[in-house]
Amino acid sequence: MSGHADRTGKDGGLYARRADIFPRAVDGFYRRLKWYVMAATLAVYYVTPWLRWDRGPYAPDQAVLVDLAHRRFYFFGIEIWPHEFYFVAGLLVMAGVGLFLVTSAVGRAWCGYACPQTVWTDLFLHIERFIDGDRNAQVRLKNAPWSPAKVARRLVKHGAWLTVGLLTGGAWIFYFADAPALLHAFLHGEAPTVAYATVGVLTATTYVFGGLMREQVCIYMCPWPRIQSAMLDERSLIVTYKDWRGEPRSHGTKRSEGAGDCIDCKACVQVCPTGIDIREGPQLACITCALCIDVCDEMMAKVGRPRGLIDYATLESCQAEAAGAPPVPIARTLTRPRTLFYVGLWAMVGLALMFALGNRTRLDLTVGHDRNPLWVRMSDGDIRNAYTIKLRNMESRPRTVWLTLDGLANARMWDSTDAESAAAATLRFTVPADSVEQRRIYLRSPAQTEDSVPIGFTVTAADDAKAQDRVESRFEGPEE
Amino acid sequence: MRASFLFVTKARAMTEKKIDEATGTETKGHEWDGIEELDTPLPRWWLWTFYACILFAIGYSVAYPAIPLLDRATTGLLGWSSRSQLGQEMRAADAANATTRTAIAKADIATLDPHGALMQATVAGGRAAFKVNCAPCHGAGAAGSKGYPNLNDDDWLWGGDRAAIHQTILHGIRQPDSSTTRMSQMPAFGRDGILTPAEILDVVSYVRLVSRQESGSAAAQRGAALFAANCAACHGTDAKGNREFGAPNLTDAIWLYGGDREALTTTITNARYGVMPAWGEKLDPATINMLTAYVHSLGGGE
Numbered sequence: 001m002s003g004h005a006d007r008t009g010k011d012g013g014l015y016a017r018r019a020d021i022f023p024r025a026v027d028g029f030y031r032r033l034k035w036y037v038m039a040a041t042l043a044v045y046y047v048t049p050w051l052r053w054d055r056g057p058y059a060p061d062q063a064v065l066v067d068l069a070h071r072r073f074y075f076f077g078i079e080i081w082p083h084e085f086y087f088v089a090g091l092l093v094m095a096g097v098g099l100f101l102v103t104s105a106v107g108r109a110w111c112g113y114a115c116p117q118t119v120w121t122d123l124f125l126h127i128e129r130f131i132d133g134d135r136n137a138q139v140r141l142k143n144a145p146w147s148p149a150k151v152a153r154r155l156v157k158h159g160a161w162l163t164v165g166l167l168t169g170g171a172w173i174f175y176f177a178d179a180p181a182l183l184h185a186f187l188h189g190e191a192p193t194v195a196y197a198t199v200g201v202l203t204a205t206t207y208v209f210g211g212l213m214r215e216q217v218c219i220y221m222c223p224w225p226r227i228q229s230a231m232l233d234e235r236s237l238i239v240t241y242k243d244w245r246g247e248p249r250s251h252g253t254k255r256s257e258g259a260g261d262c263i264d265c266k267a268c269v270q271v272c273p274t275g276i277d278i279r280e281g282p283q284l285a286c287i288t289c290a291l292c293i294d295v296c297d298e299m300m301a302k303v304g305r306p307r308g309l310i311d312y313a314t315l316e317s318c319q320a321e322a323a324g325a326p327p328v329p330i331a332r333t334l335t336r337p338r339t340l341f342y343v344g345l346w347a348m349v350g351l352a353l354m355f356a357l358g359n360r361t362r363l364d365l366t367v368g369h370d371r372n373p374l375w376v377r378m379s380d381g382d383i384r385n386a387y388t389i390k391l392r393n394m395e396s397r398p399r400t401v402w403l404t405l406d407g408l409a410n411a412r413m414w415d416s417t418d419a420e421s422a423a424a425a426t427l428r429f430t431v432p433a434d435s436v437e438q439r440r441i442y443l444r445s446p447a448q449t450e451d452s453v454p455i456g457f458t459v460t461a462a463d464d465a466k467a468q469d470r471v472e473s474r475f476e477g478p479e480e
Numbered sequence: 481m482r483a484s485f486l487f488v489t490k491a492r493a494m495t496e497k498k499i500d501e502a503t504g505t506e507t508k509g510h511e512w513d514g515i516e517e518l519d520t521p522l523p524r525w526w527l528w529t530f531y532a533c534i535l536f537a538i539g540y541s542v543a544y545p546a547i548p549l550l551d552r553a554t555t556g557l558l559g560w561s562s563r564s565q566l567g568q569e570m571r572a573a574d575a576a577n578a579t580t581r582t583a584i585a586k587a588d589i590a591t592l593d594p595h596g597a598l599m600q601a602t603v604a605g606g607r608a609a610f611k612v613n614c615a616p617c618h619g620a621g622a623a624g625s626k627g628y629p630n631l632n633d634d635d636w637l638w639g640g641d642r643a644a645i646h647q648t649i650l651h652g653i654r655q656p657d658s659s660t661t662r663m664s665q666m667p668a669f670g671r672d673g674i675l676t677p678a679e680i681l682d683v684v685s686y687v688r689l690v691s692r693q694e695s696g697s698a699a700a701q702r703g704a705a706l707f708a709a710n711c712a713a714c715h716g717t718d719a720k721g722n723r724e725f726g727a728p729n730l731t732d733a734i735w736l737y738g739g740d741r742e743a744l745t746t747t748i749t750n751a752r753y754g755v756m757p758a759w760g761e762k763l764d765p766a767t768i769n770m771l772t773a774y775v776h777s778l779g780g781g782e
Contacts, residue, residue, distance in 0.1 A: 017524055213525065220523050372621030376632040376779065379732035384632075384779065416779065417595065442779060 018216060020142065021275040023125060024135040024267070028294025037113045038122055046167075049174035053077070058433035059396035066176050072434070078357065079434075081394055083364075090353040094346060101342035103231045105334050106312075107238045111224065111287040117217050118287060120168070120210040121273065124161055131157045135270060161211040162203065169202025215274035218287055225284045232282075234315040235336060239288045241268075241279040241310050244322035261305045268292035268310055278310055363401065364392035365459040365469040374476040377447075383477040384444045386416065391439070391459060393431035400462040403427040407455035408445055408475050416440035428462075443475060451479040581605075585766035589773060590643040599773060606774025609767050613759065622778055626737060627754055632778045635734040637726045638662055640782040644723075646772040652758030653726065661758055664725040669710065670749030677749075679706055684744045690719045690731050691739060 051063035053076055060067065065074040073080040073088070080087055102109050111118060132138045132153060144150055173195045174182060185191040186199075209217050218225060232238065246262030262279070269277045271291045276283060278292050290312065297307040313321075317328040333339075370386040378384055393399045404426050405413050412423035416439070423444070431437040443455075453475040461467035498507045500518055508517040522530075541547065544556040555561070574581075584602050592599055611620060617628045624630035629637065638648050648662060655661035669675040675683065679702075686703025688694040708717065714727040721729035728736060736754075737747050759768060775781070 216523060216525070220526065370621070372619070373623035373630070373632060376623070376630065377733055378633055379635040379729065379734050381733035386779065416777075 018213075019275060021215065021273065022135040022138045022142075022270075023273045023275075023291075024270040024295075025129055026271045026291050026295045026298075028291075028297060030290035030294050034113060034122065034289065034291075038119050041114060041116075041119050042123075046171050049171065049179040055079075056396045058398075060178060062178055064175060065178075068176060079394065079396075081392070084360070087353060087357065090349060090356075094349050094353070097342060097346045097349060100231065101339065101346055103228065104236065104336075104339045104342055107232060107236045108225075108228055108286075108288040111218065111228075112239075112289040115287075117209060117222070118289065120164075120206060121214045123164060124210040124214075125273065127160050127164065128157060131160065158207075158211070161207050165203040165206035165210070166199065168206045169199040172202050173198050215285065215287075218274065219285050229284070234319075235333060235338075237312050237314055237330075237333060238282055239278060239286060239290055239293060239310065240282060240313050240315070240318060242308070242313070242318060242321065243279070243281075244318070246279070246309050261300065261303075261309050263299065263303060265299055267295040267299055271295045282315075361467055361469055362394040363399070363459060363461055363467045363469055364390075364394065365403075365457060365471050366390045366392075367457050367471045367473045369473055369476070375478065377478070378444065381447060382444050383447050383475075384442055385475050385477075387441045387443070387457075387473065389439050389441055389457065391429060391431050391437040393433065393435060393437070396434050398430060398433050400428065400430050402460045402462060403429065403441070404458045404460070405443070405455060406458065408443065408453060411443050411445040411475070413441060413443050416442055420444070445475065448475070448477050450477075452476050581766045584769050585764065587769060589646050589769045590641070592642075592773070602770050602773040603777045605767070606770035606772070606777075609763070609770050610774050613763065613767075614771065617756075622775070627752075629736055630734070631775050632780055633734060634780040634782075635729065635732055636723065636780070636782070637721075637728055637736075639723045640776070640780055642772055642776050642781070645775050645781075646768065648756070649768055649771050649775075650758065650760040652760075653756040654753055655755070655758040658758050662726060664714070664727065664753070666714070666727075666751040666753055667710075668749065668751040671751075675706065675710065675748070680745060680748050681741075683707055683711070683748055684741055687719070687730050687744055688739070688741070691733070692731075693739060 048064050049062065052061050053063035053074075054061055055074070059079070060074065062074065063076050065072075067074065071082045099110060128138070132141055141150060141153065170186075173186075173191075177195075182191060182195065186195060213221075241262075243260075246260040248258075248260055249262040249264040250259035251264050268279065269275075271294075272278070273289060273291070274285045274287060276285045278286060292310050293308075293312065296310040300307050300309055314328060314333055317333075321327050366389070368388040368390075370388070374385070376384045376386075389403070391401060391403075393401070403413075405411060412420070413425070413427060414420055414423040415427060420442070427441070429437055429439065454472060455475050456470050456472050458468060458470040498509055498516075499505070500507050500516060503518065503520075506519045508519050510517045541554075542556065543558045544560055545553045546556065547554045580598075580601050583598055584605065587598060587602070589602075592602070610618075610622065614622070618624050618631055619628070622631040629635075634640070636644070638644055638653070651658060651660045651662065653662045654664075667674055669683075670677060670680050682699045682703035683706050684703070685694065685697055685699035686701075686707050689696055689700040689703075694700070707715075707719070712719075714725045715721055715730055716727075719730040721727045735743070737743055737752055759771070763771075
């Protein structure tokens with residue numbers, strides 16, 4: 001009976017009860033690979049907020065920080081301002097293309113190894129085995145009547161899960177504030193309400209998704225398996241059962257003549273974290289965690305058959321093998337045009353982002369022309385325009401900058417907080433570290449022959465003539 | 481627990497159930513080109529979430545305004561309304577601003593430090609108060625229109641320093657029944673028969689000469705004598721106006737009612753005397769100070 005059939009509602013009911021799954025422990029190449037990936041991803045998640053990165057006295061020293069209050073994003077030596085959000089958009093594009101690339105090359109590797117749902121579910125499964133024992137012990141415990149010992153085990157298990165959930169949610173908030181200070185405030189009950197609420201919500205979702213819902217998240221909630229159906233083709237690597245080799249199945253020691261390699265030990269079903277039978281072919285619920293490969297290889301070794309009855313393979317290769325041809329080498333799968341196209345696309349976006357990052361100026365000017373009134377006639381017939389300028393100093397030090405005007409001879413320029421007598425060809429401003437200075441600027445000029453004259457403002461750092469930004473605007477006046 | 485309590489289809493119960501062989505799931509009985517629709521049940525957690533949403537919606541409809549009636553909506557048990565919430569927030573904002581408003585009300589606006597933090601708050605408050613009280617005549621950008629002065633420029637009828645602006649806003653201009661309002665009256669030279677239509681045209685020529693819109697002419701020469709006799713008392717012998725009487729400078733480029741021949745003829749014939757309310761009767765001292773600071777900050781303040 002398949003996993004899906006298990007989930008069918010009884011008596012035509014409207015919902016299906018979640019069938020309990022007790023995956024058996026297994027060891028092998030892919031299991032060890034999953035250990036390493038789990039260790040690496042969890043380490044990155046928990047350790048990153050605690051890394052320090054010196055940015056001088058005017059900026060935080062946390063290596064990775066999403067400072068929502070001040071609208072800054074810090075990533076080691078990179079600082080992103082809100083108007084540079086396209087870098088984040090670019091990273092998302094890379095992540096999207098990266099998923100296509102990974103899917104094209106190695107199928108659902110993301111689902112099987114790196115997805116947080118998989119990593120945390122894996123962690124929860126290990127905790128469960130540590131407390132309740134392996135599959136058989138878990139089944140026995142489930143069927144046993146309630147006793148103090150069973151209650152104690154359940155309490156310990158759910159307590160451990162909740163603790164992991166709490167640590168998971170707890171780690172998340174440190175990405176949004178100075179980690180040591182926040183930890184101190186958090187433990188003393190002085191952290192913002194939103195911090196406690198976030199930890200609470202993430203504790204709950206981690207506990208529910210990792211402990212209670214598990215494969216249901218993948219099968220019912222996640223859109224990715226559906227998208228996968230469109231992404232995979234006959235040349236994508238998937239975990240597959242080689243039925244041409246395994247069928248017809250034999251049972252135990254009674255191997256009849258002409259029987260396949262599959263001894264129907266059901267080990268592959270017992271280790272599966274989503275409770276499916278891989279021998280029914282590729283299916284939506286398979287996250288390609290490859291644990292069935294490990295356990296099947298173990299069984300094949302015991303019965304003296306070659307490994308790989310269940311293995312990573314493409315459908316194309318399987319068909320070739322079934323027909324007696326040699327398997328398609330994996331290098332050919334990895335270097336097919338579609339995969340190379342994704343590699344190229346991914347690299348292009350990445351290079352473009354790095355180029356943009358390397359060439360961005362840390363001094364930025366925006367100019368807004370007053371819209372009401374567009375212009376003002378002065379008593380001597382001159383025309384005055386007003387502009388709101390924003391000087392962004394994106395470096396973590398105060399900076400002196402010069403503002404100059406081009407395109408309008410005979411014009412006088414002055415800061416609105418000064419008297420007109422302070423008018424000069426160049427205005428000097430000191431912009432505090434890592435902040436925006438907003439000023440209102442007046443331009444006064446004799447009436448022009450045209451009602452709208454193109455002009456330009458240029459801001460230049462006093463300490464570096466190359467740190468410069470020019471913005472075009474207009475000088476408006478009456479039609480005369 | 482059987483959960484088919486609500487939606488069980490009796491019609492299906494009467495006909496024969498069709499079970500899909502591959503999955504063991506019941507089908508809906510629909511078929512397209514051999515493809516049948518399975519009646520796969522919803523997961524339990526999804527269904528309970530759905531029911532919880534329905535319960536929430538019912539509770540929400542009872543507690544909050546929800547059902548539209550002919551002239552209003554049901555009020556809800558909690559008595560919440562967006563209007564009362566706005567009122568609360570406005571009161572809270574007023575309370576939060578109380579200290580600053582008191583300081584602004586007490587400040588001497590004429591001598592307040594133009595670069596200080598209090599001045600910044602005063603100008604910001606004036607920007608908001610201007611849009612409510614002054615924009616209907618002077619425009620949202622204070623650029624005015626015909627008959628309503630542009631407050632951005634450097635030409636002032638009654639004076640452009642903060643004390644003069646404060647006086648103007650507080651007591652208004654030609655406010656009826658006020659002894660403190662700014663008052664002056666231009667004679668209707670044509671309508672009251674002080675000047676003949678021909679003489680008025682001569683004065684128009686002279687005014688356009690001193691404002692450098694026309695070159696000299698015989699009419700302008702005749703107008704000069706008429707101007708000295710009839711207009712110079714208020715507008716000055718040099719035609720540069722007098723702020724005591726709110727008499728505009730006639731030599732500059734700014735015209736409240738227009739500087740062309742037709743507009744000037746109308747002005748001299750019928751006279752002009754714009755009116756502005758005495759805002760001291762309507763607004764508190766803090767707001768008057770704010771408006772003063774804001775108008776002064778628009779670029780023409782003296």
